Amino acid sequence: MPLYEIHVNGETKQVDVDSDTPVLWVLRDNLRLLGTKYGCGIAHCGACTIHLDGDAVRSCAYPISAVGNKKVTTIEGLSKDGNHPVQKAWLEHDVPQCGYCQAGQIMTASSLLAQNSTPSDEEIRRAMNGNICRCATYTRINRAIRTASKDM
Amino acid sequence: MAKVKTHVNRRSFLKLSAAGSTGLLIQFSWFSSLAKENPNLEAAYELNGFIQIHTDGIVTIASPNPEIGQNVKTSMPMIVAEELDVNWENVRVVQAPLNTAIFTRQLAGGSRSISQSWDALRMAGATARHMLVKAAAKGWNVPIAEIEVSKGIISHKITGNSTGFGKMAEAASKLEIPEEIDVKNIKDFKIIRHSKYNVDGPDIVTGKAVFGLDVYSENMVFASILHPPAFGMKLKSYDASEALAMKGINDVFTIQTYPEDFVRGPFDTSAFPELIVITGDSTWRIMKAKKKINVEWIPIESHTIKVKGFRNPKAKEQTIPSGMEETSSQYISMIKKSKEKAKEVRKDGDPEKAFSEAVKVIERTYTAPYLAHSPLEPLNFYANVTDDKAELIGPIQTPEYMEKSVAKRLGMTLEQIDIQMTRIGGGFGRKLYGHYLVEAALISQKIKKPVKLIYTREDDMTFGAYRPIYHAYYRAGLDADNNLIAFHVKAGGIPESPLYANRFPAGTVDNYIAEEWAIESNITTAAFRAPRSNFMGAVEQAFLDEVAELAGKDPIEFRLELFEKAIKNPVGDKNDYDPKRYAGVLKLIRDKAKWGTSKQGLSRGVAAYFCHDSYVANVVDLRMENDKPVIEKVYCATDCGIVVNPIAASNMVEGGSVDGIGHALYSMLTINKGRPEQNNFHDYHLIRNNDAPWDVETYFVDSDVHPTGLGEPPFAPAIGALTNALYKATSKRYYHQPFMIDIEEKYLRNNENV
Secondary structure, eight states: OOEEEEEETTEEEEEEOOTTOBHHHIIIIITOOTTSOOSOSSSSSOTTEEEETTEEEEGGGSBGGGTTTOEEEOGGGSOSSSOSHHHHHHHHTTOOSSOTTHHHHHHHHHHHHHHOSSOOHHHHHHHTTTOOOTTOOHHHHHHHHHHHHHHO | OEEEESEETTEESEEEEEOGGGOEEEEEOTTTTHHHHOTTOGGGGSOOEEEEEOTTSOEEEEEOSOOSSSOHHHHHHHHHHHHHTOOGGGEEEEEOOOOTTTOOOOOOOTTOHHHHHHHHHHHHHHHHHHHHHHHHHHHHTOOGGGEEEETTEEEETTTTEEEEHHHHHHHHTTSOOOSEEEEOOGGGOSSTTSOOOOTTHHHHHTTOOOBGGGOOOTTOEEEEEEOOSSTTEEEEEEEOHHHHTSTTEEEEEEEESSOTTOEEOTTOOOSOOEEEEEEESSHHHHHHHHTTOEEEEEEOOOEEEEEEOSSOOSEEEEEEOOSOOOHHHHHHHHHHHHHSOOEEEEEESOHHHHHHHOSEEEEEEEEEOBBOOOOSSOSEEEEEEOSSOEEEEEOOSOHHHHHHHHHHHHTOOGGGEEEEEOBOSOOTTGGGOOHHHHHHHHHHHHHTSOEEEEOOHHHHHHSOOBBOEEEEEEEEEEOTTOOEEEEEEEEEEESOOOOOTTSTTTTTOSEEEEEEEEOOOSSOBOOOSSTTHHHHHHHHHHHHHHHHHHTTOOHHHHHHHHHHHHHHSOSSSOOOSOHHHHHHHHHHHHHHTTBTBOOTTOEEEEEEEEETTEEEEEEEEEEEETTEEEEEEEEEEEEOSSOSOHHHHHHHHHHHHHHHHHHHHHOOBOEETTEESOOSTTTSOOOOGGGSOSOEEEEEOOOOSOOOOOSSTTHHHHHHHHHHHHHHHHSOOOOBSSTTSOHIIIIIGGGTTO
């Protein structure tokens, strides 16, 4: 069985999984990093969003064999104490309802702001379009991103 | 100062006890308010909530209702903390375990969590405070009246005595509970009506919050199910040899969730009582291997099942018809059925005479499709069933009901069932129906190992229990002065009618008739956010907009005239709404949205609706771009009584409005030869960020009355206002949801004369 080395949140881990295993299930079933969620399995809802070398990626459709040396960051590794500007803004705007999609939303938003610290409203909506919030907290998500943008 | 009873007929709603060295434990009945109407109701006296005052001054409040995003885990403890006068920073909130011996109605649904427990929570907090103060007065030998409490500190100015709650906890536990207790004046609230952040917020934004899907244990086996691909089918045989040869696969077998003679509870809905199960060592491997199982499915015969009702515990026979249904033929059946004689539910005056005398008559027909609830956390449950115990952990809105079903199905006693509630990753009604909990338990019982059952998104979306498909016909008659003199509503659906016969405009029209019908089906349906109202509220408000136009009146003025009539001279005595409060939200939205003014390039529509005891009015501002609406603003005015936690209430209204608008524009589940035609988010369209309203502004009526529901009321009126704004923008009326699909062209045009 293939053995993979994966760099997650600053640590190197070894996992023994099939080569086509999506990173999502490696994180959850093997590494028990449970903040990254399963929502659709086909990269259409964004609940599983992680960073791969800083880029937002849907981990449910990204096989472990394609990760190589890239650095994986999950919601657990986004900041040391939950003090990333996006996380702080999320609390300030009291964004979550059920909360299930929010880790994915935060990972997409933080990647957007890392690449464009002053996005326009339209750029925010477009960047966040791949992340479904079934509770429909979109108004607050976008407000929180505007607030975080001032803090980046 | 208002008083709340702690006893009825000498029976207490509270019990105080010393919690060992850890302080004071106050158990109380969460539903004591039920005793007001029925003093002999046992459930009203069951001690089902607790407050623990620790010696270090920390106060723990248990929230018994499942948290599904409706903020009860924050809002309910706020009510206790207010009356207790504790520092909110020192309050810890825990999810209470399911325990039917001491908890009752542990259910998230019907927007009733806060409404039903308001009095009880105030009583519990106020009693705890009173007992602590009394203990201090006794200990210091001073009059109670001279003692002050602020933020968990008890003090007596004259003697200079001062102490924390924790220090008085033990002494308080030995005192007698008074017959009734003073609760605060509403104007003195320091916590209620003041925004408090979601207590789970920090855990959610760091990925630490535990949902059902996050429950893992050592030696756990992963399981997934295969169900028939179409409604009206069942399993004949299968060959799993290829799957079983794959790495990490343990076993493939079948389970009977609900055998044919099993008397089902009200939440045991499942179209597929027999399933194939696959188990293995990881989620990914079972997901891969289940696709390699070759299955032969065959049509079901028409049959009956026994089901207990939600209110009526007596089991009734329910017919499950055979056959593979189609969306297109369902529209035809509804059109036919709506033209047949239906059941009259309410009649005032002489509607037919009034219609014949009317100067103008307008009639319109509306429809809405199946919706898949699609909570983002798919159905899942963890089960560890041994010979003498069933440990069940996961997302469930009805733990109390499912406990009974699973005990009966496993052949165990209620005491042997331990259901633990996790945070729920959305439900919208779907997680009221706990077949997946029973399935997980049966799998674990069979393989004698802890198991985690996971539905894939495809399983979740194609398993059924959808929002029913609805149809409504409306007719209105105006006299020469453009007064509404006759009103007719005839509504039905598959498999249930959405009608509320006693809602507005009932009570405002002298000649009124409401009728309903239903068509049987083997496609299972379920309560969906704002059940029935999610359709009736939306279409009633769209129809009234047309009636107002026909009368040549402003849509708000037209409605206010009707409410004026219902206030002064109501028709009938069964009207279920308060016309003053209804008119109140319309007046508030008129002011806040500056109704009558217009913004360059924007079209606006208005609507208002009452459900779950609350009133919501909306104004939607939009413009069309590439045949799609760009919704720049939604204004919402809400009257839900006292607003317990403004920041969370506003969140609920913002989300509820966008949710309603999203479903009305985009979402639809269709059926072809019994098969759901959509199975994941690439073809089932939920509203996304780029299509969502850019902004939602929320306003609340300043109110001193008992708080009421908030999870469901904002959904329907937002759709009404959207529909009416779309007309202004396009000069076209929209009758068939979802508006972005041409239902008329696809399903209706050739069938109108059937």
